[in-house]
Amino acid sequence: MTRGWILTLATLVPLMPITAQQPSVSPWPERLAIAAQYRVSSITTRRFTQDHFRRAIAPSLASGAFEVTEVGRSMQGRPLTTVTFGTGPVTVFLWSQMHGDEATATMALADIFAFLADDAPNALRDRLSRALTVTFLPMVNPDGAEIFQRHNAAGIDINRDVRRLASPEARTLKAVRDRIEPDFGFNLHDQSARVQVGPGGAQAAIALLDPAADEERSYGPVRTRARQVAAFLARDFANAIPGRIARYDDTFNPRAFGDLMQAWGTSTVLIESGALPDDPQKQELRSLNAAAILGALDAIATGSLDAEDPDQYQSLPFNSGGAYDLLLTGATLVLPGVGALRADVAVNFDDSVARIGATIREVGDLTAATAMDTLDLSGRFLHVTPDVMTISSGGGWLPIGSTARFVVRETADPTSPELSRLP
Ligand SMILES: [Zn+2]
Known part of the structure; x- marks a missing residue:
C-alpha cells in the first residue's frame, strides 16, 4: 500500500511543466497598431497596377530583410517576384491576387513587408524570423490587375488552371510551391460584396476555408492543421468584426489551387475579403488582413496553433450568395x-x-x-x-x-x- 502511494506521487511530478512557457501570440491590438504604423501610404485605393505596387514596396524590399527573386513572367511579360523573409525551419507560402481585381490582401502584404523590413527591435518580428521561412508571391495576376479584371490576359481564370497549367502565372505558382514545399499556405482572395453570413445574415467581411484535398473532404493531418489555422483566423478576425465572418463552401474543386495545394501536402487556408459598410476602397479590410495574417504567422511560429479549437471555424455560418x-x-x-x-x-x-x-x-x-x-x-x-x-x-x-x-x-x-x- 505504502509503495503504491509513493509511486502515485512520483508519477505526478512529470505532469508539471518542465519546459519554459511558450511565448503567446502577439495580441490583436498590437498587430492592428503595426498595420497602422507600417501602412504604405502610396496605396490608397484597391485598384492599382503592378508598376504602382512595385514602386510602393521598393523601399521595403531594399532594406536587406528579404531575398527577392524573379520567378516567372506573366503572359504580357510582367515579372512575378517572390519575397522571402526569415530563416526558420517551418516554411510558409502566401500568394495574393490570382484574380486581378482582388487586391485587398496585396495591400496588406505591402504593409507587412514594411513591418518586416524595419530593423528596430520587435519581439513579433524576431519570433517570425527565427521560427519561419516565409515566401510571399504578391499579385500573381499582374496583367489582370492592370485593367482590374479577374482573368489573365488570355481570359483564363488562373485559379481554374491548376491541372492544365496552361498559363505562365499558374505554372509559376506551381513551380514556387514545388521548390519550397511549404508546410503552410495562404491563398488570398476577395469575394463578392453580395455575400451574407448565412441566409439573410450580415454582409460577409471575411470568408474562410480549409479547402478539401479529396472528394470525400476527409481530414488527414495536412487538412487538420489547415483547420487549426482557419480556427485561429476565425477567432482573431472576431476581435474586430464579430458576426461578419463566414465559411466558404468546402466542396472539393480539382481545378482550384487551394484544394490541390492541400492535396500536395501544404496545409492551406483561403482568406476571402468581402466588404464592410463604409469601406469603399477596402482600406479597413486591408488593415484587418495585415493584422490577422501576422497573427496566423505568429500562431504557427509559437506553436500555439495546436491549442485552437476547430469548432471556432466549423461553427461559422456558410457564405450565402444571391443577395x-x-x-x-x-x-x-x-x-x-x-x-x-x-x-x-x-x-x-x-x-x-x-x-x-x-x-x-x-x-x-x-x-x-x-x-x-x-x-x-x-x-x-x-x-x-x-x-x-x-x-x-x-x-x-x-x-x-x-x-x-x-x-x-x-x-x-x-x-x-x-x-x-x-x-
Ligand atoms: Zn479570387
Whole structure:
C-alpha cells in the first residue's frame, strides 16, 4: 500500500511543466497598431497596377530583410517576384491576387513587408524570423490587375488552371510551391460584396476555408492543421468584426489551387475579403488582413496553433450568395408615359463595394428577395427618370439592366414634392 502511494506521487511530478512557457501570440491590438504604423501610404485605393505596387514596396524590399527573386513572367511579360523573409525551419507560402481585381490582401502584404523590413527591435518580428521561412508571391495576376479584371490576359481564370497549367502565372505558382514545399499556405482572395453570413445574415467581411484535398473532404493531418489555422483566423478576425465572418463552401474543386495545394501536402487556408459598410476602397479590410495574417504567422511560429479549437471555424455560418445590393420595397413605381403600378425594385451596382454603376435587376413582388440594404418606401412613389426609359413610337419600356435612377415623390404626379433621389 505504502509503495503504491509513493509511486502515485512520483508519477505526478512529470505532469508539471518542465519546459519554459511558450511565448503567446502577439495580441490583436498590437498587430492592428503595426498595420497602422507600417501602412504604405502610396496605396490608397484597391485598384492599382503592378508598376504602382512595385514602386510602393521598393523601399521595403531594399532594406536587406528579404531575398527577392524573379520567378516567372506573366503572359504580357510582367515579372512575378517572390519575397522571402526569415530563416526558420517551418516554411510558409502566401500568394495574393490570382484574380486581378482582388487586391485587398496585396495591400496588406505591402504593409507587412514594411513591418518586416524595419530593423528596430520587435519581439513579433524576431519570433517570425527565427521560427519561419516565409515566401510571399504578391499579385500573381499582374496583367489582370492592370485593367482590374479577374482573368489573365488570355481570359483564363488562373485559379481554374491548376491541372492544365496552361498559363505562365499558374505554372509559376506551381513551380514556387514545388521548390519550397511549404508546410503552410495562404491563398488570398476577395469575394463578392453580395455575400451574407448565412441566409439573410450580415454582409460577409471575411470568408474562410480549409479547402478539401479529396472528394470525400476527409481530414488527414495536412487538412487538420489547415483547420487549426482557419480556427485561429476565425477567432482573431472576431476581435474586430464579430458576426461578419463566414465559411466558404468546402466542396472539393480539382481545378482550384487551394484544394490541390492541400492535396500536395501544404496545409492551406483561403482568406476571402468581402466588404464592410463604409469601406469603399477596402482600406479597413486591408488593415484587418495585415493584422490577422501576422497573427496566423505568429500562431504557427509559437506553436500555439495546436491549442485552437476547430469548432471556432466549423461553427461559422456558410457564405450565402444571391443577395441584391439594394432592394426598394413598398413603393408605387411610376413609369413616365406608361403608368403606375405597385412594384418592388432590386438594384445591383457594377462595383458593389464602391456602389458605382447602379442597374435594375428585378421588378415586381420581391418579398422573398434578400439584399445588403433594403429601403422601405411604403406609401411613396418611385418615379423612374425619363432618360432611363427605352422610348419608341410603340411606347415606353423599362428593360431589366436599365440604369437605376429614381426620384421619390409624395404622389404619382411628377410635379409633386421630391423627397429624395435614389440610389
Ligand atoms: Zn479570387
